Amino acid sequence: MLNFLPIAYFENEFIAFDNAKISIATHALHYGTAAFGGMRGIPNPQNSKEILLFRLDRHCQRLSQSAKFLNHDLPAAKIQQIIIDFVKKNKPSASFYIRPLVYTSGLGIAPRLHKIEKDFFVYGLEMGDYMSPDGISCRISSWYRQEDRSFPLRGKISAAYITSALAKTEAVESGFDEAILMNSQGKVCEGTGMNLFIVRNGQLITPGFDQDILEGITRDSILTLAKNLGIPTLERPIDKTELFIADEVFLSGTAAKITPVKKIETFHLSEQRPITEKLRDKLLAITENKDPEYQDWVYSISL
Template identity: 70%
Template sequence: MPYTYLPVAFFQNRFIPFTDAKISIATHALHYGTAAFGGLRGIIDPQNSQQVLLFRLDRHAARLSQSARFLHYDLPAEKIQASIVEFVRHNRPTKSFYIRPLVYTSDLGIAPRLHEVEKDCLIYGIELGDYLPADGVRCRISSWCRQEDRSLPLRGKISGAYITSSLAKTEAVASGFDEAILLTAQGKVSEATGMNIFIVRNGQLIAPDVCQDVLEGITRDSVLTIARDLGIPVAERPVDKSELYAAEEVFLSGTAAKITPVKQIESYELPSERPIANRLRSMLAAIVEDREPAYRNWVDRVPLT
């Protein structure tokens, strides 16, 4: 997929042209997956073209700071947040975009370790519309299992963990599907390749609980909060594979994916009526666009002038 990159990157603690932000082929993180990343969307304020809206910037910064700690890197959330705001101001975007901050072991070396290794943080961005088809995706159950938290810290977005997502995504596309659903080593539903998953059964919104090796997604948390506020019954619990086929609705959530309905899993067609997913998607869009006063604290406003 060709991307249009924002012109300015934050690299080695300064803002420089994106095309000048380069790392060595000997960079430690490149060889060992010793990095962690975040991702958040920004949009031009529909009411003010000279202002950018960022969705839940504080939560994204806090999670990246937590991920950095897994790499033995002390990077305060406040510093991440301030750098992202300045990044937006330097780029002055004119279209919806996606911000990718990355913390990584920037040292050059061949020893797989986290001690006595230099670390750094970079930020770049791309213009981004819909990541997945808005009308829904077709999913298969992956032959690859989601990793377990006892093998790596799944409460962080550790870059090395995404080899499993990459294998599962390619396997799904190669077999005629759009996306993959990963099960845990115990056979319970975990998540998709870069998204959390929800099902609806008997009018209840159900999410695999955090003990199913899921990433603690910020959009996931937002969906659960909105659903409770709207009076939709909510449960977080283990989900069996067969429940996917029996569900009234299935949808994926994530920063890039937003809320994307699932229209087929394996050979099972899912109902085309999705009242709960549609209601949540409409509400989330209104919040992101700063049209819901009750959720104004979820939106950061960055003036470009």
Template identity: 75%
Template sequence: MPDFLPIAYFEGQFVPFADAKISIATHGLHYGTGAFGGLRGTINPQNPHQVLLFRLDRHCRRLSNSAKYLHYNLSADKIKTVIKDFVSKNKPSKPFYIRPFVYTSDLGIAPRLHNIEKNFFVYGLEMGDYLSPDGISCRISSWYRQEDRSLPLRGKISGAYITSALAKTEAVDSGFDEAILMNSQGKVCEATGMNIFIVRNNKLITPNVDQDILEGITRDSIVTIAKDLEIEVEEREIDKTELFIADEVFLCGTAAKITPVKRVENYHLPADKKITMKLKEKLTEITENRDPIYKDWITVIDV
């Protein structure tokens, strides 16, 4: 059982986490008509009474945009205010993860988005490493990423994650840590909850946003950081075979941070991961508010 933070935001107020419950007839539970965000909270290494949130504005804006797909007008400013109050009330003392969620909260059985109540909640849990920081193994999933013409993939729509769940379990059951999904055109897309980067000839390469990927906030941050470090970045289609001959491969996301990939299928990747580690060290420095160049990416909350 995860260690959940004691206070949740639910139905417009802050309540004990144990009291934040929905009915088994809740519409969003049946039809996947929800959307979520996720962001990490870090305890300031220089001040244990401060929590650091990474790119809070960007996370709130993405969730607000995801809510629009559900015909739910929820402003980024509202989400931001609730999250800051949530952190202040919980006063966390260990690294943690925040899960804000919007959903159709009516009790009904007709799949629709019109004339139906929507709602918004926030909870959190303590979180260390989501995947091994030393590196993981990946398989190519037999499941394909959905297409944007059938699902709004730029939003974190809850129903879309059935594919991630199928792919993750398939990977683990077959002896791997994680799965890499192809898109409908047979190009490398993303992992089950992370974006993917490869390195070839000292160039950082990642699928571009028209490849049915999630527009990841960590992904966007890494592209910016790499360019600032004068690492050449190319956003383009990636073929499956490039994974097997890449100099480096890593996954990234809010939960995963930057996770090196040691093996794809039965192809072992080089142990030297110079660019991956350089980016990982810089991202850690930024999230701990130790780099003044990126201070505007960090929201400081006194607890």
């Protein structure tokens, strides 16, 4: 059951979520010409009159960049103010997820980005764990991630998620929890909505920006944390066979947080995951604003 927050931002105003509706002729619905964001918020465990949002500025910046691919100018500062007002109006009382979306809102036939109206909406829903925190099984997908030369992979463009959806359903219908996609070079890329990390001999390794990944904000946070914790990090291409013999593998994302992988195809991974656990504990403490060193990653909103 989905518990939507009662108020949405739609067509430049705050209205009841139930009244925020679009036409069946909406351009974006036909051509996938939309881009979205996703951020998590929680009531401050130390003060329930305060809401904490993780790396709000980075999320707004990424969405503003995604909007550029739709030929639309949507300043990050404007997104941020709308999100803050959205949270104040909804006063969430449990952990939640915010979904902002920018899209070609005009009614029209023919794929294009010029001469078509754009709009921006925000809604939210309560969200606990998106994936099992105890570890998941993954299938190597028969679907490959798109290539940057034919798809703007630095934006979170809605159309891209057909590949994620195909991969996820293929994985789940064949008995796995999640899919790992390769890129067109045959190297390990990411999950259906998460970046991927492996640990080998104490080193934390993740595919670099030249590997057709999404520039994940959780990924960026983990690399910074690891460096500050003295864990050696490396951004480089990862081969499929490395997944099977890695000491630890985990997926990272706003919804997935840090989700350990316990099995990939027929290969079982160790249940000892010291680096995954260390990073996960640290990230959790930061999102709950319990770590003074990273307070600038947490935006607090007084209700």
